[in-house]
Amino acid sequence: MNHPVEILGFAREAAWLPWAVQYFFLIGISTAAFFLSLPGLVWRLPAWQGIGRRALLAALVCGLTAPVALLADLHQPGRFLNFYLHPNLGSWMAWGSFFIPLYLIGLLLYAWLCLRPQLAALAERGGQLSALYRRLAYGGHDSPGAIRAAAVVGALGALLILLYTGMEVMVVEARPLWHTPLLPLLFAVSAVSGGLGMVGLFEALIGQGAAAPLINRWQERSQWLTLGLLAAWLLLAVSGLAASPADALAAMRGSLGWLLSAAWLLGTTALTLWLARSRRDVLLWPALLALHGAWLVRWMVFMGGQNMPKMGASTHIYALSLSPDSVLGIVGMAGLCLTVYIILTSIIPWDDRAEA
Structure with missing residues (x-):
């Protein structure tokens, strides 16, 4: 007796577009670069001080651009606001909406405290931006205790970012490639290698x-x-x-x-x-x-x-296409990273001579 076998196939478009790839890539590099800055800027290890400056630059460039890719992946700001208006504390993605501001606030505070002495020195040199440097320096004191405190906030946010970005993908049982405890570890380790790569790239560009x-x-x-x-x-x-x-x-x-x-x-x-x-x-x-x-x-x-x-x-x-959600989005995010890099390196020198 013959038994018919029915094979079902359902055509679906990808729910997570390349915007998600770029967000996870950039935020992972930012958190890894933040940790790479600690030996030089917090613990003041001589061999790491130059690396710490370029690592801070990498953390800022990637950290400031990553949320743009995330908002683009959500397609409208209202979806992001909904995380706060109607929080679902059983969702890793919802927790991420709280971890991201924590990390960015800690990173920006940490960066400002680390750069204050240099901003004061730039104000003393004079020039068209001297007034801006003086206001940003806010006295220009080197405050190791405050830097350590801001580093703790940033480190907590960075660890939570690494945790949630791995867990929100791993918990999807319907995707066999995602549902493995090794995935958060793979994301974290590859983020470290990418962070080292971004720091190395900035070292090469600056000539250090x-x-x-x-x-x-x-x-x-x-x-x-x-x-x-x-x-x-x-x-x-x-x-x-x-x-x-x-x-x-x-x-x-x-x-x-x-x-x-x-x-x-x-x-x-x-x-x-x-x-x-x-x-x-x-x-x-x-x-x-x-x-x-x-x-x-x-x-x-x-x-x-x-x-x-x-x-x-x-x-x-x-399949990749010439659309804002595909190739144009990837190129646009690369251009945004380059723009932020140019702005930061134009306002503040990041080489070892500037540190001296």
């Missing part, structure tokens, strides 16, 4: 190459951790010890796109590791590859995870 060995040493460690987490996920998927990784791997089988994407991720990660380990004095290429890897992880998780069917048998391929 002396810190390359220290940055690459930490970059090497972050790449080893990334490879370890990817290997752990693959082990869980192949062994069947965890259902979601096994389901995700089953959905990937037979897909040339997933095979090429995985090979590219592993290859670029290994290349970043090799450059950071064997070319200690090189800044630019390890930095760019680390940034690419951090972005690629989020693209594969968000866009690739939505390609896998939640129910039925059909996949849902996302």
